[in-house]
Amino acid sequence: MNSGLGEFTFKVPGGKLVRATVKFKEKIENAKITGDFFLYPEEAIKDIECCLEFCTPLESEAELATRIAKALAMTRAELHGVSTQDIARAVKGAIQNAK
Amino acid sequence: MALDEACLEGISSGNSPPTIRFYRWQPSAVSIGYFQSLDAEVNLEECGKRGIEFVRRQTGGGAVYHDFEGEITYSILAPENFFPKGITESYREICGMIVSGFGKLGLKAEFKPINDIIVSGKKISGNAQTRRKGVLLQHGTILYGLGLETMFSVLRISQEKISDKMIQSAKERVTCVQEQCDSSYGECLEAIQSAFLEGKNHSFGSWSKDELSRANELAEKKYSAREWNFLR
Numbered sequence: 001m002n003s004g005l006g007e008f009t010f011k012v013p014g015g016k017l018v019r020a021t022v023k024f025k026e027k028i029e030n031a032k033i034t035g036d037f038f039l040y041p042e043e044a045i046k047d048i049e050c051c052l053e054f055c056t057p058l059e060s061e062a063e064l065a066t067r068i069a070k071a072l073a074m075t076r077a078e079l080h081g082v083s084t085q086d087i088a089r090a091v092k093g094a095i096q097n098a099k
Numbered sequence: 100m101a102l103d104e105a106c107l108e109g110i111s112s113g114n115s116p117p118t119i120r121f122y123r124w125q126p127s128a129v130s131i132g133y134f135q136s137l138d139a140e141v142n143l144e145e146c147g148k149r150g151i152e153f154v155r156r157q158t159g160g161g162a163v164y165h166d167f168e169g170e171i172t173y174s175i176l177a178p179e180n181f182f183p184k185g186i187t188e189s190y191r192e193i194c195g196m197i198v199s200g201f202g203k204l205g206l207k208a209e210f211k212p213i214n215d216i217i218v219s220g221k222k223i224s225g226n227a228q229t230r231r232k233g234v235l236l237q238h239g240t241i242l243y244g245l246g247l248e249t250m251f252s253v254l255r256i257s258q259e260k261i262s263d264k265m266i267q268s269a270k271e272r273v274t275c276v277q278e279q280c281d282s283s284y285g286e287c288l289e290a291i292q293s294a295f296l297e298g299k300n301h302s303f304g305s306w307s308k309d310e311l312s313r314a315n316e317l318a319e320k321k322y323s324a325r326e327w328n329f330l331r
Binding site: 015016017019032033034035036037038039040041042045078080081 | 132133134135136139157158159160161162186187213214227228229230231331
């Protein structure tokens, strides 16, 4: 799949819900991460979404998780209820679900 | 929400004291967490039909139906250094006040990380926290009564239609003060309030002119605005 728009949602066991909505062609053009998790500071959500842009859809969950972790480290942001791996899983799932 | 933000700004600038407030939502309303999608979480058409308003919070967490009859809502705002530095520890400390309040009603409640309080294994209080401009704001709900039918009509909790099975499932996960004891709404409020104030020098007061003016501005320009509520 070379392009598309996809969404994936899941509830982390014992945690919160995360949803990724991803639009991509050769690269991720737009990623929106929503859910009932907590992130401090809240504005760091933009850092997560920005770091995903320009990733290729072929990157693994682990690679995506590393990118997200680096983005959060820049502002020492803290995620609660979901992890960087959970967000990466949602992004990958959205790409795989794309139409 | 506007009052919370105006108070936060006031505390940050040194013009407002640390504040604890208790309130109820009139009309009943839905609030969603900062990171949620309004369209995904709320049936806006049903809200319109029922005269139920909606607003995005500054804090994370989930979508909440705030029933006028069934809920006590609180906010606590103070400089960050009044609380533990760690997020979980600060939730534990503030939720501990609510646990203590339930204890005054004879209920054995416990804090369940990240942000819930449970009685008999069921959720009776949800809480959400943000830290901005050196001030910690935590607000949350104390469920006095459950209005599940209305809640399911305005919140997109599931893709299934409302069913007895779904309501029964929710009843297994959520409880309220009315289910647990005979306390009145006023007695519940007094118990929670008393627990929050224990050990604290305090005075009962009202909003300052500046706080009200700023809150009115925020209510009009931010919390009523499509740009904010449909942010994500």
